Amino acid sequence: DTEVTQTPKHLVMGMTNKKSLKCEQHMGHRAMYWYKQKAKKPPELMFVYSYEKLSINESVPSRFSPECPNSSLLNLHLHALQPEDSALYLCASSDNLAGRIYEQYFGPGTRLTVT
Amino acid sequence: DAKTTQPNSMESNEEEPVHLPCNHSTISGTDYIHWYRQLPSQGPEYVIHGLTSNVNNRMASLAIAEDRKSSTLILHRATLRDAAVYYCILRSDLTGGGNKLTFGTGTQLKVEL
Numbered sequence: 603d604t605e606v607t608q609t610p611k612h613l614v615m616g617m618t619n620k621k622s623l624k625c626e627q628h629m630g631h632r633a634m635y636w637y638k639q640k641a642k643k644p645p646e647l648m649f650v651y652s653y654e655k656l657s658i659n660e661s662v663p664s665r666f667s668p669e670c671p672n673s674s675l676l677n678l679h680l681h682a683l684q685p686e687d688s689a690l691y692l693c694a695s696s697d698n699l700a701g702r703i704y705e706q707y708f709g710p711g712t713r714l715t716v717t
Numbered sequence: 718d719a720k721t722t723q724p725n726s727m728e729s730n731e732e733e734p735v736h737l738p739c740n741h742s743t744i745s746g747t748d749y750i751h752w753y754r755q756l757p758s759q760g761p762e763y764v765i766h767g768l769t770s771n772v773n774n775r776m777a778s779l780a781i782a783e784d785r786k787s788s789t790l791i792l793h794r795a796t797l798r799d800a801a802v803y804y805c806i807l808r809s810d811l812t813g814g815g816n817k818l819t820f821g822t823g824t825q826l827k828v829e830l
Contacts, residue, residue, distance in 0.1 A: 632814060632815075633815030633816070635815070643822075644804055644820035644821065644822060644823055645761065645820055646820075647817060650815050650817065651815075652811065652813045653813075653814060657813040657814070658811065658817065692760050692761075696815060696816060698814040698815060704749075704808065704810065705766075706761075706816070706818060707763075708759075708760030708762070709760050710760050711759075711760055
């Protein structure tokens, strides 16, 4: 199974709402990632988790709060977002072990609209 | 972070070879060159990667310049299903595990009959 699943596929939320995006993989990967992709732009890295610990935060505003409850799951908690946060949010995972390809497997993304 | 530059778009006819160029003049000695592609409404998909030598796999070939400041992704016979945005990416490995992908702006490949 080389699939990364993301739920929900689409999400519309108001600026005062709290919501969460979920990501799951069962490939045994110990590194997981969140990316943000605006229309017609490349993905931008937001967070990296390695062995369930946050290793990179690319200066992301605190209204985005990641969580890695176990090695298969990655959440992104959203609170008080702005309309400019509307984007496709992509999750990815990769191996950590030396000698492996380090290919990142991406999920299909969650299309977020903030109204 | 080192950057990559790519043409915004390219066109090809079906069953002809396609050469997608990428410049990465500020690449560091430990950066790997990766290519991913993104089909509409999907996440990016790994295509190929290399460090210094040319690489071949079932999807494509990667030609890397001797000074590593540029590379070319080669699709040997383009099909309509290869129409996608192709990203040239530099990968740096993180000391704590995992890696960081720095995406280029991408090339939209159009394939025509």
